[in-house]
Amino acid sequence: MTRTLGQARPFRLDIPPGFIQLPGGDLDDAVLDRVAGQLATTINAPEVTDGIRTAAYSLAALMPRALTDAVPYVGLGLFRSPEAGRPVLMSLSCLSQPSNHDSVPTAVAGLLEIHRQHGRAREIPLPGGPAVISLGEQSAELTIGDAAPLRLLRREITAWVPDPAGRAIGVVSVSSNNWQDWEYVCEFLLGLCETLEWAW
Secondary structure, three states: OOEEEEOOOEEEEEOOOOEEEEEOOOOHHHHHHHHHHHHHHHHHOOOOOHHHHHHHHEEEEEEEEOOOOOOOOOEEEEOOOOOOEEEEEEEEEEEEEEOOOOOHHHHHHHHHHHHOOOOOEEEEEEOOOEEEEEEEEEEEEEEEOOOOEEEEEEEEEEEEEOOOOOOEEEEHHHEEEEEEHHHHOOOOOOHOOOOOEEEO
């Protein structure tokens, strides 16, 4: 699915059909039903049980949902690991951040300086030009039913793509709790960013 995203200078991105767009604020029953249905399909369950619905709510609640006019897309996707067949939960967020850079190399240098202060970052080539990839980690808790909370580590990989016209930075971020399949998550983000095109 190709979406046009952002307000500063919009960009187009081919978002895979496995993602369910999440609303801002509380999760409603319709969204939870879709997440639970996708979870049941991913784990090959014959039907959506109360346990699957509870797990879907807990998983969705872990994902960032800062959906606003400035962050036009936040989605949740469940996929299969290409190696072990494990379910892989990913959160995707996209926005176009206003900028006023003189050139793409100047923007890349500034992004590297900023993000290396807070974690790992490096420059990568994309079809639309050079970009910066940053990595981050955040701990969270997952509670299902009456069980004790389970501490999880959520990793995030973000692509910062400077607009050649100097008006915006395209930001595409994928986060996941599946540390076993982190390489797959990173490859997923890089492949997704290869479809990024500035709308005008």
